[in-house]
Amino acid sequence: MATRTATHTIGIDLGGTKILTGIVNARNEMVATVKTPTNAQEGAQGVLDRIIVSLDQALVQSNLSKSDIRGVGIGVPGVFDAASGVIIRITNIDGMENVNMAQLLSTWHGGKIKTVLSNDVRVATWGEYQLGAGKGHKNMVAIWVGTGIGGGIILNGKVLEGSRGSAGEVGHVVTLADGPFAAGAGVRGGIEALASRTAIERDLRRAIADGTATILPQILAKNENQLKSGVLRKAVRKGDALTISVLERAAYYLGLHCASVVNMLDPEIVVYGGGLMENLGDWMIERIAPVARRNFINKSNLDKISLVATSLGEPAGALGAALLARG
């Protein structure tokens, strides 16, 4: 075999429900993607095993060998030490504590590679900034609406890390003081407690329990009773009044929240991603944007601020992680 220069990098997006692993070539093209369920309930070792399998599968899929890979980046939904490449804790995965991810990835590769460990939301923000909706801008806020609401802030072309590495938690901006409690560790009345898929599901199930007319139970039965974003999209398409009114309320709060973020940071673009936005992005943004614009404090050059849905969709995280691993 002729000696080749390693030109590809791998990005891993370790999510609460799925692991997405992708290989990116030197032209920023995704040449392989492997999607595996996280099965967090099986604990850390099972998850780590599935990550390694996904790496091998991605190589097979792209017809590449380990020697073609110069780096691996991974975005994780937990606490980590970027410098040492150690996952300190991922609350939702049992036993995922003090895992030396950098070592694990290097051992898998067997050679000298660059490894990068970062936050799941931040790698997705970086992907969207470099190759997606944020391309060509210098100041961007990304808001990821899914089970929770996370975010990433890019200022002057750099990800804002913050003094303790935790900047960008846009989901925990209190938007309705004394409002609903958030699931998990979120703050009361924060936008996550008002407009995440979890909050939307809470409001819908409560209304169903109260006997509000809706076609949701029908659609839910076909979907193993899981109220995922795809179910919401179907209900909206069918004109379900309850779903539409709950989503419109969420969009209203997201609009107020968008204004808060823009008034503080004055970015050029706000990008919405995450499960809910991948399914209902344009519909939601049509409702978010007018509320936001009414509440922007700086009314000049309003056209300079774009509110858009993610253009990369689900692979944004893996792509961003792969780009970070290029170094």
Place this chain on the structure above:
Amino acid sequence: MATRTATHTIGIDLGGTKILTGIVNARNEMVATVKTPTNAQEGAQGVLDRIIVSLDQALVQSNLSKSDIRGVGIGVPGVFDAASGVIIRITNIDGMENVNMAQLLSTWHGGKIKTVLSNDVRVATWGEYQLGAGKGHKNMVAIWVGTGIGGGIILNGKVLEGSRGSAGEVGHVVTLADGPFAAGAGVRGGIEALASRTAIERDLRRAIADGTATILPQILAKNENQLKSGVLRKAVRKGDALTISVLERAAYYLGLHCASVVNMLDPEIVVYGGGLMENLGDWMIERIAPVARRNFINKSNLDKISLVATSLGEPAGALGAALLARG
């Protein structure tokens, strides 16, 4: 007269009610301060005349001549073009439109000087960052609570300007959706509408009109019926239950708002200034801090985040403007 190197700079804080002009020497000491009422109702020419008079008075006070001055900075409460040094508009001062401030200051000086035009809140933030409570930190948010609520954000040692020059508007973070309307251009339910001195006065006067027991009318009569921050301080000292409860409510909202800001930006320090905080800073922060800390999403290294009152007080703006003019 022997030739001397100009080592001093002048800073002007043009406020809605007063103009504060100060001269700063090379050791960052304020060697002269002149305080003049703005008398905004007299219009632009009157205000500009008073600024020029204050410059001359500051020179006399410090026993300096124009040749000792190497630069003049000014912070204004309005829209401006920093590059050309032109005030585009100050809404509260009649006729203050398209005023070439850089030219005016250069003409006053007669020689070659550096002139800097910036935002009133941002110059105060810069002063506090360089010489006040923010000294020694790299990431700071300043929140100025007075007639309105303004703010400044310092990230990695630089003032965040934003894509349209309007970053830092922390007063217009929606904290109580569908809450009270703000005076002026502020957003509904924004922290300015909940906790500025104007909002506090609104709530107090409403309660007085409703017949709530309070010693405020007594204190007000002695103060020409003006409900300034000094009056609030007196009422708190005398244990006035109404004033205390309204201020505690404002502090509660400021605490939630602080958490929102910290969750987004993860600074090392949040500094509170402005009229209300100059009078009641420690009392307010004792009530703001526990609410904020309960709602910080990153619970680690909580001791790394300080919440403190301005240490420079009123001269922060003039000092910051003077430092900016040093160049």
